[in-house]
Amino acid sequence: MRTTSFTRVVSLTSALGALAAIAFAAPAMAADNDGLTLAPGFSATVVQEGLGAGRHLVVAANGDIYLASRDGLVAMRDKDHDGKVDETAKFGDVQGTEVRIYKDWLYVSDNVGVYRYPLKKGELAPSGAKQVVVAGFPMERQHADKTFALDPKGTLYVNVGAPSNSCQQKDRQEGSLGQDPCPILEKYGGVWVFDGNKTDQTPANGRRFATGMRNAVAIEWNAAQNELYSVIHGRDSIDTLFPALYNAEDNATRQAEEFHKIVDGGNYGWPYTFFDTKLGKRVVAPEYGGDAKKEPEAGKYPNPLVAFPAHWAPNDLLFYTGKNFPEKYQNGAFIAFHGSWNRAPEPQAGYKVVFQPMKDGKPSGAYEVFADGFAGEMADNNPRNAKYRPVGLAIGPDGSLYISDSQKGRIWRVSYAKK
Amino acid sequence: MSARPQLVALTTLLVSAACAVGSDAPVPAVPASQPTTAATAGNPPADSRPPGQRLYAQHCLSCHQADGGGVPNMQPPIAGGTWVKGDPRALALFVMSGGFGSAERKDSASDNVMPEFRQLPDADLAEILSYIRAKFGGGASAVSAADVAAARANLK
Numbered sequence: 269m270r271t272t273s274f275t276r277v278v279s280l281t282s283a284l285g286a287l288a289a290i291a292f293a294a295p296a297m298a299a300d301n302d303g304l305t306l307a308p309g310f311s312a313t314v315v316q317e318g319l320g321a322g323r324h325l326v327v328a329a330n331g332d333i334y335l336a337s338r339d340g341l342v343a344m345r346d347k348d349h350d351g352k353v354d355e356t357a358k359f360g361d362v363q364g365t366e367v368r369i370y371k372d373w374l375y376v377s378d379n380v381g382v383y384r385y386p387l388k389k390g391e392l393a394p395s396g397a398k399q400v401v402v403a404g405f406p407m408e409r410q411h412a413d414k415t416f417a418l419d420p421k422g423t424l425y426v427n428v429g430a431p432s433n434s435c436q437q438k439d440r441q442e443g444s445l446g447q448d449p450c451p452i453l454e455k456y457g458g459v460w461v462f463d464g465n466k467t468d469q470t471p472a473n474g475r476r477f478a479t480g481m482r483n484a485v486a487i488e489w490n491a492a493q494n495e496l497y498s499v500i501h502g503r504d505s506i507d508t509l510f511p512a513l514y515n516a517e518d519n520a521t522r523q524a525e526e527f528h529k530i531v532d533g534g535n536y537g538w539p540y541t542f543f544d545t546k547l548g549k550r551v552v553a554p555e556y557g558g559d560a561k562k563e564p565e566a567g568k569y570p571n572p573l574v575a576f577p578a579h580w581a582p583n584d585l586l587f588y589t590g591k592n593f594p595e596k597y598q599n600g601a602f603i604a605f606h607g608s609w610n611r612a613p614e615p616q617a618g619y620k621v622v623f624q625p626m627k628d629g630k631p632s633g634a635y636e637v638f639a640d641g642f643a644g645e646m647a648d649n650n651p652r653n654a655k656y657r658p659v660g661l662a663i664g665p666d667g668s669l670y671i672s673d674s675q676k677g678r679i680w681r682v683s684y685a686k687k
Numbered sequence: 688m689s690a691r692p693q694l695v696a697l698t699t700l701l702v703s704a705a706c707a708v709g710s711d712a713p714v715p716a717v718p719a720s721q722p723t724t725a726a727t728a729g730n731p732p733a734d735s736r737p738p739g740q741r742l743y744a745q746h747c748l749s750c751h752q753a754d755g756g757g758v759p760n761m762q763p764p765i766a767g768g769t770w771v772k773g774d775p776r777a778l779a780l781f782v783m784s785g786g787f788g789s790a791e792r793k794d795s796a797s798d799n800v801m802p803e804f805r806q807l808p809d810a811d812l813a814e815i816l817s818y819i820r821a822k823f824g825g826g827a828s829a830v831s832a833a834d835v836a837a838a839r840a841n842l843k
Contacts, residue, residue, distance in 0.1 A: 439800065
């Protein structure tokens, strides 16, 4: 969740909580939910739009919204509590993906570092100077977004994605075999931990917490379980790289997007393996001697909690702890799937927000599509033509769910209409 | 709760099945109804598409997409670019060599680098390049196998 346990306590116990209750009562819900299809009983309103290449977002205890984007940071406030933003301020100089609140700080990241701005009472756009929490990650192009999570102690868990598809000797080259051992894993392809309370750290101050993760964009601290979780982007192109083993339909459907609990010292199998949703088991990657059915050594890598369909692109994960949604959503996982490109020529898929019921930190039933219809017709089966692509999730102080979009920078607020 | 495996059928997809399991539970194999073999995977059934279109779909489409428009932030478009309608041999050399290295493309809007396609025969490359020039290059001239062979002589 984006509202940390600290801010959640504040929202429930202070005057700010009363403010939030007013905010929830006021807005009229659009009858058509802005064209989105939602789970029964839910409705959506557009709170802001036109913010560019939006990424993750966070909602403060007072209802202020902070959006990270490839075009910079944006702060938004709904001053008259009508459900629409009426004050928008760009600030800072960070263009990136992550944004979180921890204590009185707004933590943000770009491709090479994590930074923070002080959040001062009453202030929308932070006026205080940016501090470097950790900087100096190598500049890469693939899987470079340094998404992160913070636990209640301020431990900072940074996703350092692998600048590679499958650690081939020549990346994305047909038939090229895997580097063994994969040297990329020394500096990438895992989660590194830092003390998020300290400033001016470098990657050398961090410790590799978990490995074998191609790109863990959707990474989240589960406060109820006191554990880290992630939905990891699976590999691309098994068909074009190894056409003797896999066809286009295989590539479009078999490599799971893996939902895992991320434990200290864990190894989640990239690049040596992937979880094959057709076989329902983990297989050795073709770059490492896989034959489309060979399994790795038993017990070496954990199976996913949930194997989501190939290429859906899980870009944000949130455990619901708000007070607006029905009981079944409590502590369950919302996942924003940005949508595929690598399923072509098969129809693209993803482009939706999914709810995974959870109990005691484990899946407790089949996942459900929670919000869909973002992509629209998507002419030519090309992601470029998606109307919207969900990319970020946050909980508001009233318990509503905020969803951000990367195509046009639109933000929706989804609430449950209490009967 | 028990950590028993659960299979979740997706009604919107023909093939995808998602498998929700506890991390500490063994996952039973789901029998593959149509086992993939080299014979079926490598040799798709007879295809009525022109060879250039078929070969584009096989080697290029997943990145550059059916409309040649690429994928924002990931792979650049072919359509509307200068390479596709320029000198045929320069285009052939570029595709056989692979995309620019990271140092050369620091200002590129695309994250992924095109792999080499020198493993393809001259005739197949000629079909692909002729197809993309006709479709995405404003009807630019066809590329012959001889053009590809001449470009191949300059490969490093």
